[in-house]
C-alpha cells in the first residue's frame with residue numbers, strides 16, 4: 320500500500336485527538352492553575368509534569384512527533400482544498416474553511432510558542448521554575464499578548480471543530496441530527512476551553528509572576 | 543419603454559465560452575426573445591437558431607449537452623448564476639437576469655458548456671457500483687430486500703451522475719485525488735442490497751486507497767447542492783463507519 324493517503328489521513332485524524340487533543344486539555348488545566356492558585360500553583364503544576372516517569376519519552380511520543388506529523392500533513396491537507404465559501408455560503412462550509420485557516424494560524428503560533436518557552440528551557444536560558452516569569456514577560460508585551468490571544472482562539476477552535484469532524488470521519492456521528500447535536504456540544508467545548516486558556520493568559524500578566532525576567536526574554540521578545 | 547405599444551420581453555444571458563479543451567475562456571452576451579415557461583435549455587436553443595450576440599454580430603452557436611429534459615439524466619449540468627445545477631430544470635422566470643451560464647470547471651471543458659464527466663464513471667467502475675450476478679449457470683433467486691430498506695435505498699438510487707456535488711466540493715480539484723461524494727453514496731447503495739452486500743468488502747477497499755473516502759473534509763456542500771436530495775453526508779459518514787470497521791477487522795486479522 321505505497322503512498323496510501325487513506326492511512327496517512329486516518330493517522331492524521333487520530334493523532335489530532337490522541338494524544339494532541341488530550342494534551343491541549345492537560346495544558347489547559349496546568350495553565351488554569353496560574354489563574355486559580357497563582358505563581359506557586361503554576362510552579363507546582365509544572366513540577367508535577369516534570370516529575371512524571373519517562374517524561375522525555377512522554378514528550379517525544381505524546382507531543383513532539385504527533386505534533387510534527389499532524390502539523391506538516393495538516394498543511395498539506397489545507398493546500399489540497401479549494402476554499403469556496405464565496406460561492407457556497409453554507410454554515411458547514413465556513414467551518415471547513417475556518418478549520419484550515421485556524422490550522423495554519425495554530426501551526427505558526429505553536430511554533431513560536433515552543434520557541435519562546437520549551438526551546439528556551441532546552442537551551443538552558445530558562446528553567447522550569449522560571450516559566451511563569453517568562454510567560455509574564457510575554458503577556459505584558461502588547462504585541463505578544465494579542466498574538467497569543469489569536470493563537471489560543473485559533474488552536475482551541477481547531478481542536479473543538481476537529482473533534483466534531485473526527486466523530487464524522489470515524490463514522491460515530493452519522494445522521495444529520497447526531498452531527499448537529501455534536502456541533503452544539505463542541506462549540507460549547509470551544510467556548511469553555513478558549514475561556515480557560517484566556518483567563519490563565521491574563522493571570523500571567525499579574526505582578527506575582529514578575530520577579531526577575533530572565534535574560535532569554537531579550538532574545539525572544541523581538542518586538 | 544412606455545411609448546412602445548407591444549414591448550417585446552427579452553432574456554439576457556452572459557455565457558462563458560471556450561472553443562477547445564485547452565483554449566482560453568471568454569464571455570459573450572446574448573439577448574433572446576422571451577416566451578412563457580422558458581428554461582435555460584430553450585434559451586440556448588433560441589441562440590442556436592439565431593447565433594447573434596447582443597451587439598448584433600454573428601458568432602458560433604453555443605454548445606451544450608442535454609438529453610432527458612426532465613432532470614433525470616444529469617447531462618445538462620452547468621453553473622447557472624454561480625450555482626451548479628441542471629439547465630433543463632432552471633426556469634428563466636425564476637432566475638435573476640442577466641442569466642450567467644458557465645461550464646462546471648471541476649471537469650475538463652470540451653467546448654462552451656459541454657464538460658467531460660468521465661471521472662465520475664471511472665469512479666463508479668473503481669468502486670464496482672453494480673451487483674455481480676453473472677455466472678456460468680443459473681444462480682437461482684437472490685435474497686429478498688426488506689421493504690423498509692428498499693425505500694431508503696431508492697433515495698440513493700436517484701443519483702444521475704450529474705456532477706453537481708463534485709463541482710460544489712472544495713476537495714475535488716487537481717491538487718486532490720478525492721473520488722467525490724457521488725461514488726461513496728453509490729457504495730452505500732450497493733452494499734445495502736442483499737446480493738450486492740456479498741461483495742461489500744471489495745467496494746469498501748476501493749475507498750480505502752489513495753484518493754478514497756479520506757478526501758472528504760466535511761464541508762457538506764454536496765448535500766446542500768444535490769438536485770436529487772440525496773443524503774450524501776449521511777452516506778459518507780455511514781461508509782466512514784464501515785471502512786473504519788473494516789480497517790480494524792483487517793488489522794486484527796479477522
Ligand code: SF4
Pocket residue numbers: 616700701702703704705706707708723724727767768769770771772774
Ligand atoms: S449525488 Fe446528487 S449531485 Fe451528486 S452526482 Fe448524484 S445526483 Fe448529482
Ligand code: FES
Pocket residue numbers: 607608609610611612613614615616617618619628629630631
Ligand atoms: S437534460 Fe437530463 S438532466 Fe437536464
